[in-house]
Amino acid sequence: DTGVSQDPRHKITKRGQNVTFRCDPISEHNRLYWYRQTLGQGPEFLTYFQNEAQLEKSRLLSDRFSAERPKGSFSTLEIQRTEQGDSAMYLCASSLVLGPQGETQYFGPGTRLLVL
Amino acid sequence: KNEVEQSPQNLTAQEGEFITINCSYSVGISALHWLQQHPGGGIVSLFMLSSGKKKHGRLIATINIQEKHSSLHITASHPRDSAVYICAVGRGDKLIFGTGTRLQVFP
Numbered sequence: 065d066t067g068v069s070q071d072p073r074h075k076i077t078k079r080g081q082n083v084t085f086r087c088d089p090i091s092e093h094n095r096l097y098w099y100r101q102t103l104g105q106g107p108e109f110l111t112y113f114q115n116e117a118q119l120e121k122s123r124l125l126s127d128r129f130s131a132e133r134p135k136g137s138f139s140t141l142e143i144q145r146t147e148q149g150d151s152a153m154y155l156c157a158s159s160l161v162l163g164p165q166g167e168t169q170y171f172g173p174g175t176r177l178l179v180l
Numbered sequence: 181k182n183e184v185e186q187s188p189q190n191l192t193a194q195e196g197e198f199i200t201i202n203c204s205y206s207v208g209i210s211a212l213h214w215l216q217q218h219p220g221g222g223i224v225s226l227f228m229l230s231s232g233k234k235k236h237g238r239l240i241a242t243i244n245i246q247e248k249h250s251s252l253h254i255t256a257s258h259p260r261d262s263a264v265y266i267c268a269v270g271r272g273d274k275l276i277f278g279t280g281t282r283l284q285v286f287p
Contacts, residue, residue: 095273097274097275101221104279105279106184106266106268106277106278106279106280107223107266107268107275107277108277109274109275109276112273112274119273120272120273120274153221155221155223157223161273166210166211166228166270167228168225168228169225169275170225171215171222171224171225173221174221174222176221
């Protein structure tokens with residue numbers, strides 16, 4: 065399967081614990097996005113990378129959140145000192161950007177986080 | 181007011197019916213996307229368009245840039261079309277999503 069993969073698919077943790085999610089994009093894609101989706105809502109942008117550079121972070125992304133894409137391939141999203149409000153589906157998407165006209169993003173299956 | 185508004189929020193249909201989902205936006209955009217999300221979370225991109233109309237199988241997407249409005253049509257709907265349909269607009273390098281339209285097609 066050459067699509068976007070995410071690991072783990074589900075994570076249950078206790079409030080105050082740290083969690084880390086991984087995203088493996090489609091191999092030749094230079095852009096990687098992280099989104100968060102809560103029940104009944106559309107996804108919300110968190111951050112994105114162009115190769116290994118993190119180009120933008122949403123104001124939704126508090127200091128407890130950090131994302132990396134160290135070699136321009138896979139990415140990790142870490143949440144420190146989790147809170148119950150962090151419970152959501154965390155989605156990763158990747159795309160190949162060749163110009164300014166917009167691109168199709170390919171989504172992974174998501175990691176569903178539940179903070180108890 | 182959300183930057184991307186979809187209507188209706190929920191839609192039920194009988195198999196075979198023609199379906200229309202609407203999306204209005206209030207910001208300048210680079211492109212508009214229609215996506216499909218099935219239970220369990222997987223999101224699939226259906227269309228990306230910046231003008232006119234696109235067709236893929238039984239799905240048709242149109243956009244009116246002047247009116248900041250797009251529609252997604254499904255002809256001859258089928259129960260397997262049951263999903264959440266999400267409109268998203270490209271703003272800079274990121275997407276801004278609507279809240280989705282939940283479609284249920286009954287046999």
